[in-house]
Amino acid sequence: MIESFGWPEFMFLVRATGWTLVLTVVAFLFGSIVGGAFAIMRLAQSRILRNVASVYILVIQSVPVLMVLFLSYYGLSLAGFDIPPLIAASLSLGIYVSAYLAEIWRGSIEAVPFQQWEASSSLAMTRGQQYRYVILPQALRISVPPTVGFLVQLVKNTSIVSVVGFVDLARAGQLINNATFQPFQVFGSVAVIYFLICFPLSRLSKHLEKVLHVGRTH
Amino acid sequence: MSAVHIENVHKSFGKLEVLKGVSLTVEAGQVVAIIGRSGSGKSTLLRCINGLETIQSGRIEVVGHTVTYTDEKLRALRKDVGIVFQSYNLFPHLTVGQNIMLAPRITKGVPKEEARAQAEKVLAQVGLSEKFDVYPDNLSGGQQQRVAIARSLAMQPKVMLFDEVTSALDPELTGEVLLVMEELARGGMTMLLVTHEMNFARSVADFTVFMHQGKVWEMGPSEELFSHPKTPELAAFVKSTLK
Numbered sequence: 459m460i461e462s463f464g465w466p467e468f469m470f471l472v473r474a475t476g477w478t479l480v481l482t483v484v485a486f487l488f489g490s491i492v493g494g495a496f497a498i499m500r501l502a503q504s505r506i507l508r509n510v511a512s513v514y515i516l517v518i519q520s521v522p523v524l525m526v527l528f529l530s531y532y533g534l535s536l537a538g539f540d541i542p543p544l545i546a547a548s549l550s551l552g553i554y555v556s557a558y559l560a561e562i563w564r565g566s567i568e569a570v571p572f573q574q575w576e577a578s579s580s581l582a583m584t585r586g587q588q589y590r591y592v593i594l595p596q597a598l599r600i601s602v603p604p605t606v607g608f609l610v611q612l613v614k615n616t617s618i619v620s621v622v623g624f625v626d627l628a629r630a631g632q633l634i635n636n637a638t639f640q641p642f643q644v645f646g647s648v649a650v651i652y653f654l655i656c657f658p659l660s661r662l663s664k665h666l667e668k669v670l671h672v673g674r675t676h
Numbered sequence: 677m678s679a680v681h682i683e684n685v686h687k688s689f690g691k692l693e694v695l696k697g698v699s700l701t702v703e704a705g706q707v708v709a710i711i712g713r714s715g716s717g718k719s720t721l722l723r724c725i726n727g728l729e730t731i732q733s734g735r736i737e738v739v740g741h742t743v744t745y746t747d748e749k750l751r752a753l754r755k756d757v758g759i760v761f762q763s764y765n766l767f768p769h770l771t772v773g774q775n776i777m778l779a780p781r782i783t784k785g786v787p788k789e790e791a792r793a794q795a796e797k798v799l800a801q802v803g804l805s806e807k808f809d810v811y812p813d814n815l816s817g818g819q820q821q822r823v824a825i826a827r828s829l830a831m832q833p834k835v836m837l838f839d840e841v842t843s844a845l846d847p848e849l850t851g852e853v854l855l856v857m858e859e860l861a862r863g864g865m866t867m868l869l870v871t872h873e874m875n876f877a878r879s880v881a882d883f884t885v886f887m888h889q890g891k892v893w894e895m896g897p898s899e900e901l902f903s904h905p906k907t908p909e910l911a912a913f914v915k916s917t918l919k
């Protein structure tokens with residue numbers, strides 16, 4: 459039976475959008491925490507910590523996220539763990555996100571002039587205090603554009619989770635198109651929804667940059 | 677006991693030996709200028725005194741601290757030794773007041789009100805009371821450098837180090853910074869300053885040290901050192917700076 463692209467189909471897209479958003483947010487939060495820790499480890503004074511972080515980042519960045527996804531979904535269920543697709547999907551994406559954010563943030567931290575380290579250590583601050591009060595606030599501002607750029611990519615890349623049976627926005631579009639065969643309406647709507655998510659993010663980035671820029675005239 | 681005691685210090689960067697057995701003693705309340713050609717090791721010597729550079733041999737004692745490279749010992753040392761850099765290095769994301777209050781509050785646990793009063797005092801000392809809530813980028817170079825000095829003073833150091841603090845400034849702005857330093861000197865602060873301002877060294881510093889090729893080549897009371905150089909190297913250097 460051939461249906462047409464109407465209100466129920468559109469609502470189906472909207473619900474799928476919800477899942478795309480949930481996945482993005484969970485993956486990003488998980489990835490931020492783990493990635494933040496690895497960014498700092500990458501710059502630690504201890505060589506062991508630095509090496510551990512380097513290896514983690516290198517491995518995750520060299521493996522397609524699809525493999526991580528298969529491993530966590532099929533691999534873990536073979537090993538006897540029964541994990542729902544949502545958990546498998548957000549965990550895998552989160553791991554992928556953590557490696558990239560670790561690198562983005564390491565770069566942002568390194569972009570803070572080394573004189574800021576010298577000045578703060580000359581004022582008897584501990585390394586933790588230097589990070590907290592001097593380095594990270596400056597690195598944060600530097601990191602906003604690349605981080606948001608990555609987040610926008612992430613919103614779109616979440617579509618990869620359809621391979622483990624997860625119905626996100628892109629997958630929902632496919633399903634509806636298979637039923638209605640109205641690709642222009644269906645994928646047009648899907649594209650508009652992606653745009654409506656990503657465009658405000660870019661604007662937010664500009665806004666954040668300004669807010670975090672207080673007091674700097676150039 | 678001397679405020680700063682440097683004994684036969686050797687320092688290399690890789691194969692390049694920059695300090696070749698430097699000894700120098702500074703008594704409390706003295707102002708000592710360090711002069712010399714570019715690359716002679718002046719900044720390196722100064723940075724060794726607060727442990728920013730690690731020495732290979734010799735000994736440095738500063739107001740009761742032997743310079744030792746553990747985090748804890750370095751922090752204890754740096755609570756007593758202030759340093760001001762050529763490039764100010766204020767924290768750009770903090771206001772002038774926050775720049776000054778930050779370290780006393782978090783490293784010495786000074787209560788907020790006390791830190792604020794102290795910040796207002798040192799800011800007045802450098803003549804910038806009205807800039808408390810301004811961000812560094814909205815200040816001139818000379819004002820930024822005076823804030824950097826105030827930030828150091830707020831830690832109530834026993835020794836202050838200055839590394840060419842006027843070299844990045846437009847000539848018309850150097851005066852205001854030198855004036856602040858002169859007042860500090862008059863107030864009895866123990867100071868070591870690397871400088872290219874020969875007139876300032878001559879008139880303000882009790883002693884001047886001429887560094888050459890990684891050594892203390894010649895030193896003495898400033899007036900005497902400038903008017904009667906004993907070594908041809910110093911004579912040539914003094915002459916070159918008069919031009």
Ligand SMILES: Nc1ncnc2c1ncn2[C@@H]1O[C@H](COP(=O)(O)OP(=O)(O)OP(=O)(O)O)[C@@H](O)[C@H]1O
Pocket residue numbers: 689692694712713714715716717718719720721
């Ligand atoms: N971090 C470093 N790594 C390698 N070499 C260095 C480093 N810092 C300084 N040097 C070298 O050590 C020598 C002495 O440098 P230093 O900065 O102490 O000279 P200076 O007398 O302060 O000169 P200037 O008047 O130009 O500031 C120079 O040859 C310099 O290139």
Ligand SMILES: [Mg+2]
Pocket residue numbers: 718719720840870
């Ligand atoms: Mg120098």
